[in-house]
Amino acid sequence: EVQLVQSGAEVKKPGESLKISCKTSGYSFSSYWIGWVRQMPGKGLEWMGIIYPGDSDTRYSPSFQGQVTISADKSISTAYLRWNSLKASDTAMYYCARGRGSTSFDYWGQGTLVTVSS
Amino acid sequence: QSALTQPASVSGSPGQSITISCTGTSSDVGGYNYVSWYQQHPGKAPKVMIYDVNNRPSGVPDRFSGSKSGNTASLTISGLQAEDEADYYCSSYTTSSTLFGTGTKVTVL
Numbered sequence: 001e002v003q004l005v006q007s008g009a010e011v012k013k014p015g016e017s018l019k020i021s022c023k024t025s026g027y028s029f030s031s032y033w034i035g036w037v038r039q040m041p042g043k044g045l046e047w048m049g050i051i052y053p054g055d056s057d058t059r060y061s062p063s064f065q066g067q068v069t070i071s072a073d074k075s076i077s078t079a080y081l082r083w084n085s086l087k088a089s090d091t092a093m094y095y096c097a098r099g100r101g102s103t104s105f106d107y108w109g110q111g112t113l114v115t116v117s118s
Numbered sequence: 119q120s121a122l123t124q125p126a127s128v129s130g131s132p133g134q135s136i137t138i139s140c141t142g143t144s145s146d147v148g149g150y151n152y153v154s155w156y157q158q159h160p161g162k163a164p165k166v167m168i169y170d171v172n173n174r175p176s177g178v179p180d181r182f183s184g185s186k187s188g189n190t191a192s193l194t195i196s197g198l199q200a201e202d203e204a205d206y207y208c209s210s211y212t213t214s215s216t217l218f219g220t221g222t223k224v225t226v227l
Binding site for chain 2: 035037044045046047050059060061062063095097100102103104105106108109110111
């Protein structure tokens, strides 16, 4: 059974760093793209970027390029999303999802709520 | 990059058919056969209903169908049921990235 289990909710202050995780199981981690999607409170879905763990090929939405870093650790089948300096506007639910190719997502994590507040 | 355009809301009675549109440009919807549709119930993760314009993953009822004409893709739900009430988002591949639609709230009257 394919599963994506995300790390728990986070409450951080502006300027702090953060790395959230997405642990996968039930499939060959290196052979599928895995991506991240943001959903701000009461708003729609936003595609942030994807990574192919097999060769670490990473693609970002222009809106998120330079704002976050996507990485993957093949040894523990886990993908990550990292911020170096959080802003209040980063407050959102973040989903990881497995790629069906690089063009859609077929399995989703449960989401990680990130709250950034002073 | 701007989000793909969807109607904010669509409603229908049980048993009826509804169609949700998703309008982009020749650089995304019109340029690739990589349109997907996702259903999201409140407080839940999205679920893929259609991929590659008109393909249904296993387990998705055949009441859901997708199509595309030019720069506009469509999701049709036939025989609307109460459990179909949710938010729906389209997405389309664009050069080295993906765009989501603005989202449509489907209400079952």
